[in-house]
Amino acid sequence: MPQAVGQPPDAVQHLYVTGVAADGLAGVNLSPGTAPRLAGKPTPIPDGISIKGVAASPDGKFVYVGPLGDEGIAAFAVHPDGTLTEVAGSPAPSHAFGSLAVAADGKHLYATTTENARGVVTSFAINADGLPVRSGSVELDLTTHAGMMAVAPDGRNLYVADYFGNHIIQLPLGADGIPGQPRQRIDAGGTPVMPGVSPDGRFLYVSNELFGQVTAFRLGADGSLAEVPGSPFPAGIAPHGVTFSPDASRVYVPNAGGNSISGYRVGADGALTALPASPYSVGETIGLPGQIFGSRNGDRVYAVGVATIDVAVTARVLTMDVLADGSLRPGAEPLDTGQLFVDGPLADITP
Numbered sequence: 001m002p003q004a005v006g007q008p009p010d011a012v013q014h015l016y017v018t019g020v021a022a023d024g025l026a027g028v029n030l031s032p033g034t035a036p037r038l039a040g041k042p043t044p045i046p047d048g049i050s051i052k053g054v055a056a057s058p059d060g061k062f063v064y065v066g067p068l069g070d071e072g073i074a075a076f077a078v079h080p081d082g083t084l085t086e087v088a089g090s091p092a093p094s095h096a097f098g099s100l101a102v103a104a105d106g107k108h109l110y111a112t113t114t115e116n117a118r119g120v121v122t123s124f125a126i127n128a129d130g131l132p133v134r135s136g137s138v139e140l141d142l143t144t145h146a147g148m149m150a151v152a153p154d155g156r157n158l159y160v161a162d163y164f165g166n167h168i169i170q171l172p173l174g175a176d177g178i179p180g181q182p183r184q185r186i187d188a189g190g191t192p193v194m195p196g197v198s199p200d201g202r203f204l205y206v207s208n209e210l211f212g213q214v215t216a217f218r219l220g221a222d223g224s225l226a227e228v229p230g231s232p233f234p235a236g237i238a239p240h241g242v243t244f245s246p247d248a249s250r251v252y253v254p255n256a257g258g259n260s261i262s263g264y265r266v267g268a269d270g271a272l273t274a275l276p277a278s279p280y281s282v283g284e285t286i287g288l289p290g291q292i293f294g295s296r297n298g299d300r301v302y303a304v305g306v307a308t309i310d311v312a313v314t315a316r317v318l319t320m321d322v323l324a325d326g327s328l329r330p331g332a333e334p335l336d337t338g339q340l341f342v343d344g345p346l347a348d349i350t351p
Contacts, residue, residue: 002291002304002315003063005056005078013296014039014082016054016063017304017315017337025054025065026337027082028317032297035332036317039082042338046074046091055100055109062087062130064109066100073100073111075130087130094122094134101149101158102126108177110149110158113137121149121160121171123178136178140169141185150195150204157183157223159204161192168195168206170223186225189215189232196242198251203270207239207253208232214239214253214262218270228270235262236279241291246298250326254289254303255279261292261303263326280328282318289318298322300331315339 005014013030024042031037045065053066056078063084065074072091076084094111101110109124109132119140124132140160147161151173158171158179170184188195188206192215195206204217204225213232217225236255239262243252251264251272259282263275282289282303290306303318315338319331 002293002306003054003056005060005063011296012080012082014056014060014078015293015302015304015317016056016084017306017317017339018042018045018054018065024339025063025076025084026315026339027084028335028337029082030295030300030302032295032299036302036319036335038335038337043076043084043086046072046086053100053111055102057102057106057126057130058104059106061106062126064100064102064132066094066111073109073124073132075132077130089129089131092124092132092134099148101151103151103155103173103177104153105155108135108155108173110151110179112147112149112160119162121158121179125177135176138171138179138181140182147192148194150197152197152219152223153199153201157219159195159197159225161188161195161206163191163193163209166190166192168192168204168217168225170225172223183222184224186217186227188217189213193239194241196244198244198248198266199246200248202248203228203266205242205251205253205272207235207242209238209240212237212239212255214242214251214264214272216270216272230271233264233272236260238288240289243292243294243301245294245322245326246296250275252292252294252301252328254282254292256288256290256306259283259289261289261301261320261328263328265326275326277327280320282320282330301328305334 015028027039075087122137171179189208190211216228216231237257260279264272289303316334320328321331
């Protein structure tokens, strides 16, 4: 469950990797023109927390780690070198949940939780010192926990993947960041896993894990979703996370079951067209690629191997250089984070 931390285009970008079989949070520094490198030793996770999700504030100040149970959400302050210090008062109380997401302004944190055997989205206000404080919640019409989420860049809507119900649920967000009652529930193809909203706020894409597709939506003025003509678009085996080029003109999706990355050009209407030579093989170097992040200047994407049935295999970060036509080729040698993963958490990685 990695999470990239936003920085200016010429600054060091940080990536944080952990898993349910790990006892720490590994930081990776991503610098323009150099190979990824570890940011010191992994940061220990508070005793009792079993990792289920990771999220970072877009301003790069804080990283949040969430539990499988009721241990609470751990908050960490990010130092310039990528190392972490736990925030005073952490972990913040929380019920069991599936994923985390932080609003673009860095002031609100969202968790998909399970309360009384029902799916719930819980909101937290983030204090100036980075500690999340529960601010509200809304129950969804689900019989299991809600899945992964994406927050619109303008902070006005939250989109939740209903993996077992095959829907995306739109929740309006108030000025206080608290989610309102669901406004829309739209078919998103089979087993939608990881939704992502384009940086320009025009489109939402979600990978369909068991169907090898990507479903595309156009966002209306009120944040409502309308499926893009021609959607869903073909991907590889078991597609997962979604990432965008900085100008939102391209989309990349890792295919965990196919050891490859699919690349697409985004049309004016949001339709996806395969980039030259897509999909791009990652070989056997990183295990199954389940998550992907782009560099802030758009010259690289980083694929993270996050799924394996062999606990002796640790998560690796593979650099892929972005060519002029948007196609990808392997760059620096993979970096071993030393973190252990299992197959389940793939459905809980937040980009």
